[in-house]
Amino acid sequence: MNDINLVSGRSLDIEKQAKRLKLLRIFAILSLLIVALVSIFFFIFTVSLPINSVKQNEQQTLSNISGLHKRLASYVLIKDRLTSIQSLIQKRTNYPQVVNTIISMVDPQLTVQSFDIEAGSITITITGGSLTPINQFINDMLNLANNGKLIKNLSIQSLSFSGAVNKYTLVMQSDLL
Amino acid sequence: MDIKDIKLEDVKDLNMDKGLLLVNYRKYKDFILPLTVIFVSVAILVFVLIPQANQYLSQRGQLDTENQKLTLLKNNYNFLSNLDQPTLDSQLGTLSKVLPPDKDFVGIVTAITTVSSKTGVSIGDFSFVVGNLSNNSNGSNSSPNIEVQLTLKGDPKSISTFLLELYKTAPVVEIKKVQVGAQGSTISVLFYYKPYPPQNVGDASPVIPLTASDNKLLGDFSSWNNITQQAQSLFPNLNLNQSTPGSINSSGSASSTSPQPGGTTSPF
Structure with a gap:
């Protein structure tokens, strides 16, 4: 079917x-x-x-701060002075430290005849009746240069003896770090 | 096409199209409403919801910005509330002695004489190289200076102490040249000063707290030779009111823009 x-x-x-x-x-x-x-x-x-409430809060805080504007201005000036002074102190020459270090190395038997520092260069003239303290001074200066403290090189420009005054004179020149 | 040009066949075709349209309408009329709803939904999505979403996101961003601003303002407020105005004035006074806002001849002379008396080095002649008396460096970051040539009398050791002390004396100085000789010593010193920056401090600007090194420096200054107040007593006959630029020496007179004996110019 x-x-x-x-x-x-x-x-x-x-x-x-x-x-x-x-x-x-x-x-x-x-x-x-x-x-x-x-x-x-x-x-x-x-x-x-809550933008409006945040803005309202901001306005409230701003009006509070405006009452402290003198403090803010003083603080900003303090910060500005400190930044400037810090930068000046960091970049200024360390001549006093150099003079102090080198002068303190001079034996009491020696006399500093002249000491010039200008534009990163030192020239020192010392006199003494004995070569031993002069030798010690040269060694101390060499140590300073070798240790990389304050000076980077050292050259003896002259070492002379004057029979008239019976004194040795040493002239040294060095470049500052 | 003119009405005369329409033929009988065309009229028949039109009637047939109308009929076909009617048939199709009857057949699909139930689909029209859902399709319209879907179309309208898509249109709302494209023309209303997507801009609304963008607006929401931008408002969200705005809220974040406003929140950050509010946090900054609250931090500023809390920080400033905890500051003490007399302490700030005292710190600013000290710093203005260390780095005066103008040519502070009183401060310079006082610094030299104080260091001299402290180290036992006697001062011979000294001269100032004053330069331009107008504050044309106002607002810039540079620190202008006054160069002073000093003749010192003392042994090398005391000269060395003099130089060390000078670096711990306000105003801040930089020694450019040292010549120590048997007859005497000559040094060239730069005394720095810096005009106050313009007072355009916004309340919403971030206030950065003093760092440890800032605080240390502030502490160090308290031990510096900072003796501006004694200037008039040390130099009772010192004339500070002349305004002719040029050289100044110890036996002559000094010139200044507007020195304020015993203090510094207020920035406010």
Whole structure:
């Protein structure tokens, strides 16, 4: 016995279309809901941002600070002075330290005849009746140069003896670090 | 096309199209509403929600900025509230002696004489190289200076002590040249000064607390030879009211823009 098709092609089409319509309606409702929810979400979040209260706080704090403006101005000046002084102290020459170190190395038996420092260069002339303290002074100066403290090189320009006064004279030149 | 040119077949076609449209409308009329809703939703999303989201994000950013500004202001306020005006005035006074706002001849002369009496080195002639008396360096970062040539009398050891003491004396100095000789010694010293910067401090500018090195420096200054007040007693006949630029020597007179004996010019 042949199968009898009880459902017509037209009914199938209608059913298919009804299904599509249903899906479309669901999709439409969902999209409407999503849009509404997102819109409400953004509205609530935008409204709840406390910008105005923060600005009000700022104004309040600013008006409080304006009462302390003199302190602020004094403080800024102090900071400016300190920065300037610090930079000056850091970049200024250390000539007093150099003079003090070298003069303290001169033996009491020796006399400093001259001592010149200018533009990072030292020239020292010392005299003495004995070569031993002169030798000691040269060694001390060499140690300074070798240890990289204050001076970077050392040259003996002359070492002479004067029979008239019975004294040795040493002239040394050095460049500062 | 003129109305006379329309043929009967064309009218029939029109009627047929209308009918077809009607059939299709009846067939799909249920789809129109959901499709319109979807279309409107998409339109709202594109034209309303996305700009709203952007606005929200920008407001969020603005809020963050305002919050940072508020925190900064509160920190400034707390910091400034804890400062003591008399202490600030005293610190500024000390610093203005160390780095005067103008050519402080009184401070210079006092510094030299104080160091001289402290170290036992006697001062011979001294001369100032004053230069331009107008404060044209106002507001710049450079520190102008006054060069002073000093003739000292003393043994090398006391000269050395003099130089060390001079570096611990206000105003701040830099020694440029030292010539120690049997007859006497000559030194060239730069006395620094710096005009106050313009008072355009904004309340919302960040206030950076003093660093440890700043505090140490401030502490060190308290032990410096800082004796501006004694100037008039040490040099009772010193005339500080001349305004001719040029050289000044110990036996002559000094010139200045507006030195204030015993103190410094107030920035306020």
